[in-house]
Amino acid sequence: MSPIHVLIVDDHAMVREGLKALLQPLEYVAVVGVAATGAEGLAAARQLRPDVLLLDINLPDISGLDVCQTLSAELPNLKIVALTTFNEKLYVTRMMQAGAAGYVLKNALPEELAEAITKVYAGKKYFSDDVQHLLLETPTAPAAPLLTRREKEVLAAIADGHTSQHIADNLHVSLLTIETHRRNLLTKFGVNNTALLIRQAAQLGLL
Structure with missing residues (x-):
């Protein structure tokens, strides 16, 4: 075998x-x-x-x-x-x-x-x-995912409508770093686009 x-x-x-x-x-x-x-x-x-x-x-x-x-x-x-x-x-x-x-x-x-x-x-x-x-377990209201300090900053900037390049410039990091944070946020919230990310973050009181 x-x-x-x-x-x-x-x-x-x-x-x-x-x-x-x-x-x-x-x-x-x-x-x-x-x-x-x-x-x-x-x-x-x-x-x-x-x-x-x-x-x-x-x-x-x-x-x-x-x-x-x-x-x-x-x-x-x-x-x-x-x-x-x-x-x-x-x-x-x-x-x-x-x-x-x-x-x-x-x-x-x-x-x-x-x-x-x-x-x-x-x-x-x-x-x-x-x-x-x-x-x-009995279904309950979804818990907010644990975010790092930088993820919270990126999330807030995304919600304000800023582009990844603008966020990278403001935070003095590379564009690749911001794109990685974006992907991690989508994964943590279990969504596949920015609109759903912002909506769910708002519903969970994170914005």
Whole structure:
């Protein structure tokens, strides 16, 4: 029996290497590649055609949500497991809608990660215990995401109608840095455009 081919997409080198080290002793798993960005992950998945993709949601260029949706459409046999620190129902729901087969928190034990890989490979769904409890909770008003001080500054500037270049000039940072903050804000609020970002931020009292 050939091993389950796994691709890891995470922007932190320590996480990538740690996951490789955790999975290496498993005879039934083979890490065939790693990627640090969404674009690299898309290219690697298309080239390597892994069985399972361990995908971080918060990537520096393309949201993990978009990567998941794209690959789910292009590679229907690929099983995608979100591997993230985001323990919020909104993210779980959106990843499932995007085609993910599992959702595992980064504080999971190695045994849990191995179980997630084998279960999704077998065509089943897998959620961390904490995520399962989250899904069973009675719906409540959405909680405001935790924002850094700089993210709050960028959010306020976006709401005021300023362009990314204008914000970058005012904050004395690069345009790329502001675009990264924009993408992170969209991910944290679970939206895909600026209008929805501003509306949801206003509803949550952040503007």
